[in-house]
Amino acid sequence: MNQASLHKYIASKYQNASSKKLFELRLSTNLTLIKDLFFSLYPEEKYSIFFDTLISKLPSLYKERPSELQQQDIERITDENWYQSEGLVGMQLYVDHFSDNLEGLRQRLDYFQKLGVNFLHLMPITPRPKGENDGGYAVNSYHEVDQRFGSKEDLLMLTDEMRSKGMYLMLDFVANHTSNEFSWAKKAMAGNLKYQNYYYTYPDRSVPDAFEKHLPEIFPVTSPGNFTFNHKMKRWVMTVFNEYQWDLNYSNPQVFIEMLSNLVKLVNNGVDVVRLDALAFMWKKIGTQSQNLPEVHMLISLFKLCLQVVAPGVVLLAEAIVAPKDIIRYFGNGKMSGNECEIAYNATLMALLWDAIATKKTILLYKNLRSLPKKPNESTWINYIRCHDDIGLGFEDHYIDEIGWDAKQHRKFLLDYYCQNIEWSPSKGQIFMYNPKTGDGRITGSSASLLGLEDALEKNDEQAIEEAIDKVIMLHGITMSYTGIPLIYAGDEIGMLNDYSYLNDENKKGDSRWVNRPFHDWKAITTLEVKNNYQSKIFFSLQHLIRIRKEHRAFADHNNVILYDNPNPHVFIYERNYPNSQGILVVCNFDHNAQIINLDTLGSYGLPEGIEDLISGKTLNITGHTVPLMPYEILWLKHIAN
Ligand code: GLC
Secondary structure (H helix, E strand, O other): OOHHHHHHHHHHHOOOOOHHHHHHHHHHHHHHHHHHHHHHHOOHHHHHHHHHHHHHHHHHHHHHOOHHHHHHHHHHHHOOOHHHOOOOOEEEEOHHHHHOOHHHHHHOHHHHHHHOOOEEEEOOOOOOOOOOOHHHOOOOOOOOOOHHHOOHHHHHHHHHHHHHOOOEEEEEEOOOEEEOOOHHHHHHHOOOHHHHOOEOEEOOOHHHHHHHOOOOOOOOOOOOOOEEEEOOOOEEEEOOOOOOEEEEOOOOHHHHHHHHHHHHHHHOOOOOEEEEOOHHHOOOOOOOOOOOOHHHHHHHHHHHHHHHHHOOOOEEEEOOOOOHHHHHHHHOOHHHOOOOOOEEEOHHHHHHHHHHHHHOOOHHHHHHHHHOOOOOOOOEEEEOOOOOOOEOOOOOHHHHHHHOOOHHHHHHHHHHHHOOOOOOOOOOOEEEEEEOOOOEEEEEOOHHHHOOHHHHHHOOOHHHHHHHHHHHHHHHHHHOOOOOEEEEEOOHHHOOOOOHHHHHOOOOOOOHHHHHOOOOOHHHHHOOOOOOOHHHHHHHHHHHHHHHHHHOHHHOOOOOEEEEOOOOOOEEEEEEEEOOEEEEEEEEEOOOOOEEEEHHHHHHHHOOOOEEEOOOOEEOOOEOOEEEEOOOOEEEEEEOOO
């Protein structure tokens, strides 16, 4: 039994116990494991005093938690896992690009309800440096609200109202680094040794050079190298992302203890899911790439085990955009099993969907998905077609080679296809962080622009417009029906195009990810009901898909996805099933031509009668012994109940 199951048991067995008693029970349940992990990271001989500090801090952290949230914690751990429900659909947004501020967002909650969205990921709203700040991922505080978004009261009013409406909130915890304006960084710059040890700082290049031998570069174009010389401090400081983002030194236990406090303060604002930003980078070791190290898992698990004691209803999301085999480990392995993150981004599915669109073939998609180990039962994915960041081609070369394609050429083709290097491609993406030495690069662009809508509108090509709309709907139809929480990037629900205005902003123009972070088009939204245009077609189709998703238990995540092979290389087929309820077969055509599939390949969904497509509401169209599929069509097939 893992800790989460133990806590469920305790909460149900001691229903009438006081909240203090429950806290103590949780602490005694987790204590051995907390101790074990703490001393694995911070050897007992040297750091036992810090262990005592940590344990004596937990009761006061618990006391800080508002009683309403303490109550909710108990309900959450005794209920079924809410984050695996078919009833959940998410949206990700920058508050200032969506509704100016938090108050404006609260006024717009009915917009989400209209679409069916009930889970929000707000991009960082914490204070940040005035100039460049990586969209707020350079933090000056972990739990305050930046003035531009309003006040702490506005946040509390928002979370209150969201709770009353049954909505969930996810916020970032930028655990890997602070900004160079964070109070610890300022003290370090002023010469305070204690705080210099909160970061990786060095008087000369010897250690940085040793690190650099194995560290890759995250932003090679705008921020090459992994260290920055700070003139005030007269020391080199590790800055893996941008120069103004200082990596925290978690090999110092004081950093862990203080960051735990920051985390608790953050979640006490009414946060349901914490997005652990860039967590793969949280432990560094010379001689390694310093990503996904075993210590990272121990560290995250330590955060989790403490959070289970203090705020057990809070769920963690791993923002680990790494190789598929590495992503899955953030759900917890061995003694960390069930004690790490409940949710992770399905970056593998995301990247492969883009591969299938460009190649019009699903071979690589199947090959990779089949090779993924099964995730633990208590975990789930976030399924998305794109987010605020770039799209990286994060699948492994050997799978490409095994198909008989040349991995290097294939990657080049994908970059060319999406980044306007192939004349016939309808895509209007931009290249991000292209490294001519390795040929590596990533892709930016809004989904509609990447899928050809911008190009089709410019050319006023009706057929191409319809084709792009179909692609947008098909890809969302997949994320809505795959195992996990679908997450829509705000604006994609009305097919918003690339936003080039970032080029006029000094602090943004070097970062083409801003092209895919448009300002929400409320004007288009006011006319959705009266106009029949691409915005309304996409919006109402997504609304329809969401409604159907919520009506079917089969879409809840119980590791219930079964891939169906098919000799037709353009189709992608999978079944979602659920005990004692009807299964659903999802069938998609990634080709721009109509395709046919043989009835026999659809298992029990290939019966000549009694099958309905939930999306169109029509019975399955069968011609002879085959099912015709229109270009970019998606079907959600179900047996018609007698
Ligand atoms: C995550 C964020 C990204 C940010 C980076 C550094 O990957 O998604 O936007 O640049 O972390 O904080």
